[in-house]
Ligand SMILES: Nc1ncnc2c1ncn2[C@@H]1O[C@H](COP(=O)(O)OP(=O)(O)OP(=O)(O)O)[C@@H](O)[C@H]1O
């Protein structure tokens with residue numbers, strides 16, 4: 142390479158470098174500056190003084206620092222000469238406030254714009270059709286959610302045009318473990334363009350106790366919206382395991398993770414201005430706070446509510462035992478859809494406070510899974526477990542088939558475990574282990590068929606060699 146080429150090359154590099162710089166400052170520019178000392182954003186603390194290394198300090202803090210310096214007893218110039226004493230070095234503080242704690246700026250004169258155009262909102266049946274591709278059964282739940290999300294979009298798109306304000310419809314989703322609650326919301330999240338945060342109620346405690354502050358659920362949404370407050374104010378928050386914050390019975394200690402959390406959540410659910418920590422789980426001196434209005438945020442709460450069935454049963458049997466139409470005592474013992482008969486009274490007996498329930502006007506339940514649903518879950522969804530194994534073996538050019546009776550046997554085994562669809566994966570892993578281990582050994586195998594007897598442990602799978610008739614493998 143000649144010297145000139147080398148120079149040219151350097152030039153190009155320089156140009157690229159400066160482009161990168163410009164990009165970087167552009168990105169930085171979209172976020173508010175935050176005072177290094179008091180952690181207030183520029184919008185509250187006033188104009189910042191920029192120091193080297195991306196550090197900004199508000200004028201109040203700057204003034205206080207100067208005052209402390211001039212009034213103090215220490216002669217700073219002498220300190221320099223004492224060994225072991227280090228003077229505050231600015232270059233150690235590069236990026237002292239992490240990006241995740243910065244808030245997006247609101248541009249001057251920019252109109253508040255909804256995330257979606259009212260004409261492009263996906264209709265409920267389209268949302269449901271998408272859900273159908275992944276979630277088996279649970280028709281009612283899918284319908285309710287599609288409509289609620291559609292209405293949420295509409296409310297966001299129209300904002301409040303006139304006096305008729307469309308109120309949001311927060312939801313409470315109840316269903317046995319492993320019936321698809323979390324899965325339903327996760328699938329929904331993939332289809333949506335509005336920011337969506339999925340959080341857990343288990344880690345929440347009243348402010349000041351070990352655990353996450355209640356406002357941290359909004360922080361997560363803010364993070365999902367790139368710290369853009371306006372975007373976050375139109376998002377959806379899913380709070381899972383909501384049954385874990387039920388009022389604790391028979392305790393005389395302060396219930397910091399139960400009833401207090403429900404109470405703390407009231408104002409969030411209803412819609413109000415809340416101070417939320419940015420990029421952190423609790424409010425403290427080191428994190429900036431910002432104000433988010435939760436009026437347009439849709440809340441979906443979900444939980445398994447174990448033992449709720451017994452509460453419902455008790456109420457129903459009590460009712461049925463009185464009067465002329467007295468029913469048999471165990472009439473509800475084998476009712477599969479007893480959860481569907483839930484009322485607010487039952488939920489209150491479970492330990493949810495009335496104010497909390499009042500703010501979740503839409504209550505719906507998911508069904509427990511039956512054998513047919515298990516079989517469908519095995520083979521029908523877009524990313525069904527069977528399809529995953531078939532794909533794995535297809536890479537070895539081996540075809541994997543399942544007899545229908547084998548699928549039913551797996552479903553029955555899963556039902557015994559009573560942990561919902563989660564059991565399926567564990568069962569399949571178990572008996573596929575041998576197959577995944579043995580098949581790659583032998584290049585001549587072209588197809589494996591899983592039979593019922595293999596699942597029951599009384600026989601083996603049918604192995605077909607390439608270009609041959611099926612043969613039974615030694616169990
Ligand atoms: N109706 C369904 N259709 C398809 N797959 C399902 C369905 N229900 C459950 N699954 C599968 O089972 C797994 C577990 O379900 P999920 O996590 O939604 O349970 P959950 O209802 O949230 O239970 P928990 O109350 O214990 O949290 C999912 O990852 C999914 O693969």
Ligand SMILES: [Mg+2]
Nearest residue numbers: 322323324381
């Ligand atoms: Mg769950």
